[in-house]
Amino acid sequence: MARTDLTISTPDGDAPATLHTPDGAGPWPGVILYVDAGGVRPTMHAMADHLAVLGYAVLLPDVYYRHGDWKPFSMETAFSDASERERLMGMVHGLTSEMVAIDAESYVTALLDRPEVSGTAIGTTGYCMGGVLSLRTAGTQPERVAAAASFHGGNLATEAQDSVHRLADRMRATVYVAAAQDDGSFPAEQYERLDQALSGAGLSYTLETYPAAHGFAVPDNPTHDDEAEQRHWESLHRLYATALSG
Template sequence: MPRTELTIRTDDGDAPATLHTPDGDGPWPGVLFYVDAGGVRAAMHDMAAHLAVLGYAVLVPDVYYRHGDWEPFDLATAFTDPDQRARLGDLMSSLTSEIVAVDAESYVTALLERPEVAGTAIGTTGYCMGGALSLRTAATQPERVAAAASFHGGNLASDAPDSPHRLADRIRATVYVAGAENDDSFPAEQFERLDQALSAAGLTYTLETYPAAHGFSVPDNPTHDDEAEQRHWDALQRLYGAALVG
């Protein structure tokens, strides 16, 4: 599938990104793809290319661009090796809610300005850490995000004052959230809290739990699950097919 290397200008510098598109002539509906905590790597590009095959122009920004040429992670050891885990934690914690909002505006603008992209609103999707970024983007760019998805996203409805669920009344998108079984980052109480917030906001949404472990949709994650990954692709196709301009 065609892949274009891009640089997105933000308030804090230049963010490398890739745009993955279907074969043939566009334009196509745009999707902003938020990576998991491991950052941009081959597995994320492969997933974006898969989404492009389904008929979308998919933007994958390097959300850690402020850290320069950071060293990629191996998800097989990223959470068990103390040094890698500490480095990963530093990168993740640098993405404050304020920074995510600033970057989201730049990413969405860059995507909508591309000639390959159709319409005036996009979809978002995110994995692990990216699930929260997807929902935050829907909240901070409500007129320009028509569909927002999160897969095994963590801390979506925590006690934090800036928890994503507190932004539900700002979202206008159709929302799809898939959690994982026995996931400490998104336990049952957070599931219920998010459900209540989305319902109170009057949103059209789906909130469900897959019978799989955290990380189920990402191929290079040790907890990857083939059936759950396919289920997630099917869910995205339904979500975007109904909410985005063809």
């Protein structure tokens, strides 16, 4: 497994990123891994490494690049420490839907331009807030995203005009959404609204709930669940093996 440091030029500045690739000559199907609210940190690098070992060229971008050289969060204190929670939520809410769409075009272009990447379309996956980023990339880059996943994503189908579920009719990707049980950020009414949007758009999709808490797939989250994490890797690999061309 190899890791390459990259700088991706966007209309709003330069975004640091890493490209994680399997051993061997390649090329491999490309995937963008979108972080949870805690941002890029060792756990996310390890997850990108794991996905690369499964046979994918994985781009891990710093979605908070507009904040410059920001101090990494510890997920043990990110929500329990008042000042850290305020800092984290300020960064989360500062990443608007317009910014996500701008960045998505740059990220997808940069990934597809890499010699390590095969095909003309990529996959995406995201965790917590990254679930929204993953689906928004599929909705704003429909011809270049063939598979999109969200794990314990929150606010996927709100009443807001820019809610990502409203992009369902623009998507062309196969979609996989794994919700967490009793997740206040993705309650039953949002689950049903997303189901209706994906179904109404005629997409091939899976929408299911894991018997685990919000944050189940990310190892440094206090709510991490070993069994749910393993299930998530198996589901993600199955999605990409089916939807991404070599």
